[in-house]
Amino acid sequence: MPSPKHYVRRGFRLRGNTLVLLFIFFLIGLFLHYGGRTQPVVAFWNDIRRIIGIGPSNADRPERNPYKAPEPNEDVASDDRRRNPANDASEASDEASDETNSGNKVEMEQSGNARFDFEKQAGFILPVSKAEGTLVEHEGYTLHYRDEYKVADWVAYPLLAIELSGDAERDREQFRPDPLVRNGTALTSDYTRSGYDRGHLAPAGDFKYSQRMMSETFYMSNISPQVPQFNRGIWRELEELVRAWARRDNGLYVVTGAVLKPGLETIGRTTEVSVPEQFYKVILYCNKPDIRMIGFLLRNEPSDASLRTFVVPVDQIERLTGIDFFPKLPDNLERDLESRNRDAMVADWFSY
Template sequence: MRLSRGLLLSGASLAVGVALGAGLTSWKLKDDRGPKILQPLIVEAASDISRPPSSGITRFGLPGLSQLKTRQSHVLSYDPRLRGPVWVLEQLNGERIQGDATREDSEFIEDDSVHHYHRATNSDYRGSGFDRGHLAAAANHRWSQKAMDETFILSNVYPQNPHLNRNAWNTLERSCRGLSRRNRSVYVCTGPLFLPRTEADGKTYVKYQVIGDNHVAVPTHFFKVVVLEKHNGELELRPYVMPNCPVDEKIPLERFLVPIETIERASGLLFVPNILKGSSNVKAITAGGK
């Protein structure tokens, strides 16, 4: 079974699954009449009184649509409420992690494709105590200076605890690059989590800090779902969750492995379920490395 072709997904998994299945280039569906390309929704004013009343609901446009953004180095789905991505997807291999690109030539910039009401700015991070933490790591894309530069667009960034960013999280990113040297491809999906916590009153809340004038959300945790495509066609799944706080870098990465269902329930996403559910050639690595 190959990860890189033929994924037909539905619901919340469509965007992630199609990006994996089509090599991050096209959106396709199949029916009995052959392939179709998904077209943008065209909204028309209702002029025929024989139409049901609902036909005119969208005549002035829709208040929002999923914001899918494609870069050289990654694909992401943007959440304007959080001022950050829901998920960021990369494909790594031995060639992509090598090259002459350098982060010294890159600068953090606003995403001008996002409405100014809903974007993060560099001023939001000033004095916040948080790093501008990449989801698609800059060092994953040394093959192209443009690809590396695009990882510095703030739509690929969340406020991240400095100790986590520079130690345990960096170790996880380096591990993904090491895996890309030993496998055909490594698919990495990274995103924020906002996990509930029971407080002193006995009630459970989802609470998270925001920073800056634009109220950029600070995730309570981060996930990284790693899918290894081996040279023999087998797949291996490694789902990680780390808290957005100082983490002892001596703790083995295997301690942060969780069942994929844990991330799916918490994030509202589904990760290539057509392949991962009930497939005999998929090995899921859990805590303890088994």
């Protein structure tokens, strides 16, 4: 009796292959949705936990870095509307009507301090730089932008105690190109994975009075490459000290910037951004008849030293930068203030 024939079905098997194809399409979908995340599996798992009502644990939350604002989803410099100062001003005007604490620029006369006659001159706070650059005036501060370095060599603004309190939040802001700089600023992507922080010259924390003015501090014209441990360490400590002095003294004039010179290291994917080796602050207090000035010069590197060790005569910073600070002071007074030595300035500023 012949043995029965066994037939084997070859080719496409509907049920098994369909499951495999569905799984492959599912993986492709996951890749397309989460491929841009640095940790796609973690991002997917956190999404699942949120859907079923289980939020990420504290261990899952990255440590908050107060010096890093969210990066734009797209390169906003390629958006023509961002390049047009008129559109930018129009947007700011529209947004201002929705803000509860935007206010107007706070003037030094609101400090309550008695003012010298020379303080009342237009542009009293503005330094004079020997180098060519672009003068850019925002509501909260004025800066001198050096296009060849893509960094400002000075930023100047009055700092009053009233400006240090308010509801403005830096978490709402993003770094973005400055629409008032004609030749363009660095892009935020120029700093990505460079090893340097996007370091503020005029700190966001000095403008809590107004969300609009705080937002201005995130223009890339106000940003300079800083070593992370410097930016988050000694530089932050100096910014906090200046704010403490502004509260104590009711108001100060602040000029801060980078020391720029040829041959600096550069970073940047699209733009060559110079990395300063040093940063400075020059601070002036006026309350007639009292007046005092102090300068700080710091290397762009981590430090655990006391801030007092970074105090230098202001004329030393002038020689190094080619910038004349507070040129509208009477000449004799300017020479006296700018030539004071470290011990005298420390005694003037740190003694109370």
